Amino acid sequence: MCKTWKSPGGIFSVITLFLVSGAVFADYALNLPEPVSPLTGQIYDLHMLTTRIAFYIMVAVIGIVVYAMFKFRKSKGYEADQNMHRNMFGVWGWILVPVIVLGIDMSIAGSASSTLAQVEDYSDADVTVKVTGSQWKWTYEYMDDGVKVVSNLKKLEPTDELYLRDVDNPLVLPVGKRVRFLHTATDVLHAWWVPEIVYKKDSIPGYINETWTRITKEGTYRGQCAENCGTGHAYMPIVVEAVSEEKYNDWIHGQKLAMAKASAEASSDKVWSRDELVARGEKVYTTNCVACHQASGEGIPNVFPALKGGKIATGPVADHLNIVINGKSGTAMAAWKAQLNDLEIAAVITYERNAWGNNTGEVVQPADVKAAK
Ligand code: HEC
Ligand SMILES: [Cu+2]
Structure with missing residues (x-):
């Protein structure tokens, strides 16, 4: 047993901890x-x-x-x-x-x-969603519609009721339909768990687990990653928005239009201005990179390198392209070539080379990304 428990001071501090943390449990x-x-x-x-x-x-x-x-x-000495x-x-x-x-x-x-x-019965699914866990976000792919949604922690103040429990893009699902989930991961074990609507199975890299649900009531359901997946484990909450079938169909339609627009843009030969790229790049950065490299671009010392004044972010463009496209194996820096399109990669690199006082003035175009791949 832990030594602190034996000392009155230790016990006192444990009790205090429980009393103080009462507010944290208030939700449960x-x-x-x-x-x-x-x-x-x-x-x-x-x-x-x-x-x-x-x-x-x-x-x-x-x-x-x-x-x-x-x-x-x-009394003492009695023979049993x-x-x-x-x-x-x-x-x-x-x-x-x-x-x-x-x-x-x-x-x-x-x-x-x-x-x-x-x-274990995964038959007759009306909707199939592939749920991919990554350090530290969830990616949802609607297999029948080709719609993909990346769901990231929404930054809120600790005093906010939904602190660490809200995301930018929730998973939208129809009520009354049989939904099948395919679980996998890109890096380490995660587990996608929303207790109201679905039981829990691990998300394992290179392996697919299945679960299913049929939601009976419209509403917002929240969950969390249930497999300790690293320092950002608490920063990948889950939000499911269960809506009527019509609303769901409208939503899917809207997503498809937005995706078609984005991919048309990404594959056009348009030469973008620096301001356009920086503005788009900031969004890409906030969605995909901020969890590790931080909004200030300063990273976390000894864990995630600073991009502000960074060796690569202010050095040769080719190195910058290379690390973002291919990642660096053996580290938390993933290869982004499959997750982001050429325009997004060009934008985020341009952003990184011009933000936080990295005034290189350089512009990276989608064509440069294509050439570097
Ligand atoms: C899960 C954490 C994580 C995320 C998310 C992440 N990175 Fe990284 N990144 C790292 C780590 C760790 C390294 C250091 C790799 C190494 O050891 O060289 C790194 C290195 C880099 C470097 C090189 C920095 C230098 O000077 O060595 C660049 C540039 C970079 N990342 C850009 C990005 C971009 C752009 C994104 C988003 C699209 C991103 N990173 C998302 C963890 C992350
Ligand atoms: Cu996780």
């Missing part, structure tokens, strides 16, 4: 959140069943112990019963107790096995 009810899908409903019921059984067992055991303590208490194994309970107890325990187990397992079968 005593029980699991109310489920809003049939399957999480069943899981919730199983949780209630096992909790109830455990509670009655606890009451019975404590009752027997307390009864025995008073009924059979003897040497013939217990010969009486009725002594002979049959060894069989009866395991049978009772097994009976309880079976009564739970009975209802659990049908739930488990449904957990």
Whole structure:
């Protein structure tokens, strides 16, 4: 056991910590959140069943112990019963107790096995979403519609009610439809978990796990990454926006239009001005790079390098293109060529070379990115 616990000072500070952190727990009810899908409903019921059984067992055991303590208490030096194994309970107890325990187990397992079968049933999906965990954000791809959404932590003040719980782009899902999730990751283990609507399976690089849901009620549901994935683990919350089918279809349509526009722009031969690129680059940076390199461009000493006055950000353009396009293996710096289009890469590099007093004045065009690939 930890040494601090033994000292009164240590205990005092632990108690103080709990009292002070009371505000942090204010959001948490005593029980699991109310489920809003049939399957999480069943899981919730199983949780209630096992909790109830455990509670009655606890009451019975404590009752027997307390009864025995008073009924059979003897003074020092008393010799315990040497013939217990010969009486009725002594002979049959060894069989009866395991049978009772097994009976309880079976009564739970009975209802659990049908739930488990449904957990593994991924048939007949109306909507399939690939959910990719990365340090530290979620990417949602609607497989049937080719729509892709990157969901990042929304920066809020610690006093804000939704501090560390809100994102820029939520996952929009239709109510009443069967939604299938494909879980994977790009770097380390993550786990996408929104307890109201879906159970939890790990997101594993190079491997796909499946879960599914059918949301029964419109609303906003929040979750968090449930697999410790590094220093930014607390900075990848999940927000699901469950809307009616019509609203969902409108939303998908809007996303498709926006994506078509973006890809047309990215593949046009247009030569962009520096101001245009810097403005776009700032957005790309805020969405994709800020978690590590920080808004100030100063990074985090010894973890994420500063880009403000950085060797590469103010050095030869070719090196800058190379690290953003290909990343650096063995570090947290990912290859962005598959995640960003040429225009976005050109914009973010131009931004980095002109922001925070990096006044190189240089402009990188989408054509330069294409050539460097
Ligand atoms: C998950 C954290 C993370 C994210 C997100 C990230 N980077 Fe990096 N970046 C790193 C790390 C770590 C390095 C240092 C790699 C090394 O050891 O050389 C780095 C290095 C760099 C460098 C070279 C800096 C130097 O002087 O050595 C540039 C430029 C850069 N990143 C640009 C970007 C851009 C642009 C984005 C967004 C599109 C981005 N990074 C997103 C972690 C990150
Ligand atoms: Cu994670």
